[in-house]
Amino acid sequence: MLDSRYDVVIVGSGPAGAAAAHALRGQGLKSVIVEKATLPRYKMCSGILFPRAKKLIADAFGPLPKQVLSEPACVYGNRANLTLGGPIADAPFSIFDADPSLDKDGVSVKRAELDHWLCRESGSPIVDGCSFDDLSRDGEDLVLEFRRDGKTLETRARYLVGADGTRSSVRRSLSRDFEQKLRIIPNYEEWYVGEIDLEPGWLYMFFDERVTGYFATVFHKDGHIIAATGGRKGEPVRDCFGRFTAYLEKQHGLVIEQTVNRTGCGVHDMAATDNFFPGQQNVLLAGEAGGFNRCGEGITSALLTGRAAGESILHAAQSGGSASEPYAAAVADETEACKLVNQTVESAVGLNPFTRD
Numbered sequence: 001m002l003d004s005r006y007d008v009v010i011v012g013s014g015p016a017g018a019a020a021a022h023a024l025r026g027q028g029l030k031s032v033i034v035e036k037a038t039l040p041r042y043k044m045c046s047g048i049l050f051p052r053a054k055k056l057i058a059d060a061f062g063p064l065p066k067q068v069l070s071e072p073a074c075v076y077g078n079r080a081n082l083t084l085g086g087p088i089a090d091a092p093f094s095i096f097d098a099d100p101s102l103d104k105d106g107v108s109v110k111r112a113e114l115d116h117w118l119c120r121e122s123g124s125p126i127v128d129g130c131s132f133d134d135l136s137r138d139g140e141d142l143v144l145e146f147r148r149d150g151k152t153l154e155t156r157a158r159y160l161v162g163a164d165g166t167r168s169s170v171r172r173s174l175s176r177d178f179e180q181k182l183r184i185i186p187n188y189e190e191w192y193v194g195e196i197d198l199e200p201g202w203l204y205m206f207f208d209e210r211v212t213g214y215f216a217t218v219f220h221k222d223g224h225i226i227a228a229t230g231g232r233k234g235e236p237v238r239d240c241f242g243r244f245t246a247y248l249e250k251q252h253g254l255v256i257e258q259t260v261n262r263t264g265c266g267v268h269d270m271a272a273t274d275n276f277f278p279g280q281q282n283v284l285l286a287g288e289a290g291g292f293n294r295c296g297e298g299i300t301s302a303l304l305t306g307r308a309a310g311e312s313i314l315h316a317a318q319s320g321g322s323a324s325e326p327y328a329a330a331v332a333d334e335t336e337a338c339k340l341v342n343q344t345v346e347s348a349v350g351l352n353p354f355t356r357d
């Protein structure tokens with residue numbers, strides 16, 4: 001249950017929320033992570049840690065436990081197809097982050113287990129099954145409303161971190177007008193038991209407009225083949241998905257023996273349109289909530305901006321100033337990194353997946 005007062009409330013139990021909590025650990029501030037779902041919870045995601053994300057986790061949280069890893073664990077990079085029937089080209093992770101100190105390979109993880117482990121390792125208490133509803137201000141206090149088991153709960157905090165993803169409730173509470181300007185791209189995936197003639201250990205990306213209004217992917221995880229695509233304006237995403245799987249059956253020998261999972265989600269266009277929203281005053285938005293995403297790879301941005309949020313709150317608590325000013329400075333490099341990766345993809349592919357019609 002929520003206490004009546006905290007120094008810091010973190011909404012969202014993904015890597016951004018965990019990184020914010022970890023940065024606050026042992027610094028004398030009372031914090032809590034609040035998650036609307038019951039943990040551990042599934043999130044639609046490839047679950048591939050790019051080399052930068054892998055290093056950030058190792059440095060802050062330690063080695064990944066065995067139960068977090070998927071099979072095959074090693075991911076060599078991306079393989080991209082621009083036109084159906086055309087070649088599939090290798091695109092190593094170094095294209096997106098050329099730091100020579102990083103490993104060249106990524107690692108595949110189970111997102112539900114990864115996120116839950118990160119939050120537990122952060123040292124912060126966790127309250128799950130509790131959804132953020134609204135905020136108001138009373139002097140220097142943030143008055144926060146949550147819903148749990150049909151009841152309204154209220155707590156107060158000095159600082160709030162919104163790390164609650166693409167459709168951030170915290171962001172919406174700051175500016176409903178901002179929400180109306182966002183483009184949300186529907187995505188859909190299915191998990192199969194079956195066969196396909198695409199080599200495991202790679203994230204396959206398809207950009208042809210006949211099968212996606214965003215980009216489509218195929219990857220292997222824990223004995224399953226996972227196919228996903230994004231929709232376009234004016235067309236149900238499952239229509240795009242049907243054409244994509246028909247293509248995979250014809251061109252890559254996809255045989256579906258059993259469908260074991262179907263999931264959908266939305267992604268926004270904030271980073272692609274340089275429309276970042278880091279927050280206001282002592283309310284900070286980290287990860288996808290603030291628009292931080294490296295053209296579809298969000299875990300790196302989440303870890304970096306979540307950590308920056310926690311460190312900025314510590315700075316503000318010591319100085320007596322607003323947390324938003326040090327946070328804006330702290331996330332400037334990641335803002336530029338997100339823009340650069342979007343530009344790199346657009347230059348290589350000839351379009352930006354987030355802004356195509």
